[in-house]
Amino acid sequence: MFNNDTSPEVKQKILKEAQTLFIKNGFKGTSVRDIAKASGTNVAMVNYYFTSKYNLFEIIFEDALDIFTKRIFDTITSDLPFLELVETWIHTYYELLFEYPQIAAFILNEVALNPDGLTQRIRKRNPYNSFSKIEARIEEEVKKGTIRETPAADFLLNILSMCMFPFIFGNMAMTLMEIPRNTYDELIANHEKYVIEFTINALKPCDNKQNSISTLQ
Incomplete structure (x- = not known):
C-alpha cells in the first residue's frame, strides 16, 4: 500500500508526533487528523499503521x-x-x-x-x-x-x-x-x-x- 523503503520511517514519525500531541493536548484533545498533519501523512496512513487513535495512544x-x-x-x-x-x-x-x-x-x-x-x-x-x-x-x-x-x-x-x-x-x-x-x-x-x-x-x-x-x- 505504501513504499516499503519509507514505511518504518513513516511509522516512527507518526509515533513521535503523536506522543508530542498527546502530551500537549491530551488524548481527547488530539485527533487522528492532527497527528496526520503533524507527521506529514494522512488519516488513512495513520489508520493503516495503528488502526485507531486509541491503539496508537496505547x-x-x-x-x-x-x-x-x-x-x-x-x-x-x-x-x-x-x-x-x-x-x-x-x-x-x-x-x-x-x-x-x-x-x-x-x-x-x-x-x-x-x-x-x-x-x-x-x-x-x-x-x-x-x-x-x-x-x-x-x-x-x-x-x-x-x-x-x-x-x-x-x-x-x-x-x-x-x-x-x-x-x-x-x-x-x-x-x-x-x-x-x-x-x-x-x-x-x-x-x-x-x-x-x-x-x-x-x-x-x-x-x-x-x-x-x-x-x-
Whole structure:
C-alpha cells in the first residue's frame, strides 16, 4: 500500500508526533487528523499503521509505562539509605510524570473503562518483587527505631496517591483555580518538596517529631 523503503520511517514519525500531541493536548484533545498533519501523512496512513487513535495512544503508553515502572522499581529496590530512598522515590514520580503526562491520562481512562486491563498491565511487570523489598526495608528501619511503625501497603498507597493525583486531575484543578498550565506546573514542582517533607516527617518516631516541632517553635 505504501513504499516499503519509507514505511518504518513513516511509522516512527507518526509515533513521535503523536506522543508530542498527546502530551500537549491530551488524548481527547488530539485527533487522528492532527497527528496526520503533524507527521506529514494522512488519516488513512495513520489508520493503516495503528488502526485507531486509541491503539496508537496505547502503544505510546506501554513504552512510557515500561520506562516509568523500571525507574520506580529500580529506586524502590536500591540500597540507598532509607530516607534518601523515599526522597528519590517521590522525586522520580514527579520527574517521570512531568516527562510522560500521558501516563496519568491513560491511567485515569483505564480506571474508568478497563480496570482489569490496567491491573494486568501492572501485574506483568512484577510489582510484588518491589513491594516485598520495600516492606522488608520498612520493617528493618522500624526495628532500628529510625521510623515509626508503618504498614507497607498504606505507605505505598499514600505515596502513589499524593504523587499521582495532581497530574491525573490537573485539568480540573487548573479550571477550578482559574490558572494557566505554566502556573500549575510551578505549583506542582513546589508541591513535590511539600510531599517529600510531609512523608519523611510522617515516618519519624513520635519523639523526633516532637523535637522537630519544638525546634520550629
